[in-house]
């Protein structure tokens with residue numbers, strides 16, 4: 001029976017939230033800020049909807065320590081194409097936050113290594129900026145960012161800002177050399193040996209990027225004898241409801257929208273299709 005007096009938020013009902021800022025980050029990625037506090041944890045996502053068009057799961061890119069929240073949208077189809085035409089003042093339907101998020105308390109006091117590929121930096125930025133706002137709670141930080149081409153780099157101002165913070169090392173690479181780039185050229189795994197002053201076997205390693213990247217990063221971490229318990233991966237699966245009802249994201253009997261998208265690698269040991 002309907003509890004018509006209930007003030008509890010429905011997990012199925014989007015709330016309309018105003019976009020307050022948009023900016024193109026490169027040719028394909030659009031940054032958006034929404035003035036809507038959702039009470040998220042780093043690593044979670046929202047379902048974003050446009051009435052009459054559809055809904056898409058999108059990572060939350062900002063820290064819960066900031067007001068409202070940020071997203072980065074890659075143009076991929078019906079919903080995201082229309083989002084790219086939106087401007088400040090337009091409204092989006094938002095459900096969530098959903099997903100498990102990172103176990104922050106467990107990471108306190110430890111050194112952390114972020115390995116990001118392309119727009120894998122988008123969800124990781126939520127955790128990174130949480131750390132920046134609670135710097136004393138965490139050990140040394142290494143942020144490794146790999147991008148295919150110079151023109152596709154995102155959040156470069158922020159990478160520069162993080163590099164200036166005490167105890168934070170930022171290493172960036174692009175796959176293809178470019179006249180305006182005098183940094184590292186090669187895939188993101190080429191940066192792992194350049195990490196300074198962090199024992200990878202004792203650090204928490206957080207990986208997020210395109211599917212192909214995981215295989216190679218995990219191979220290097222394996223060679224360095226990093227325990228699977230100390231590795232977190234961020235899985236992307238087809239999602240619809242976001243709340244464990246439709247079965248679209250099912251993986252070996254579990255729903256990625258609920259138990260993920262962030263997983264401890266050791267929890268995926270018996271799920272060969274996971275990565």
Ligand SMILES: Cc1cc2nc3c(=O)[nH]c(=O)nc-3n(C[C@H](O)[C@H](O)[C@H](O)COP(=O)(O)OP(=O)(O)OC[C@H]3O[C@@H](n4cnc5c(N)ncnc54)[C@H](O)[C@@H]3O)c2cc1C
Pocket residue numbers: 045054055056057058059060071072073074075076077078079080081122123235236237238239261
């Ligand atoms: C947990 C999670 C977090 C995500 N975070 C972001 C983010 O921060 N920014 C962002 O731009 N995108 C993100 N995505 C991907 C995004 O949800 C899809 O690109 C989006 O749903 C496409 O919707 P659409 O209506 O624009 O395209 P559609 O018209 O539905 O599809 C366009 C094309 O994209 C394919 N597609 C749809 N969904 C996915 C998917 N999940 N994975 C791979 N291919 C897909 C379709 O098969 C089709 O080929 C995330 C996905 C998940 C599951």
Ligand code: FES
Pocket residue numbers: 238239240241242243244245246247248249250255256257258
């Ligand atoms: S998206 Fe529906 S069960 Fe996960």
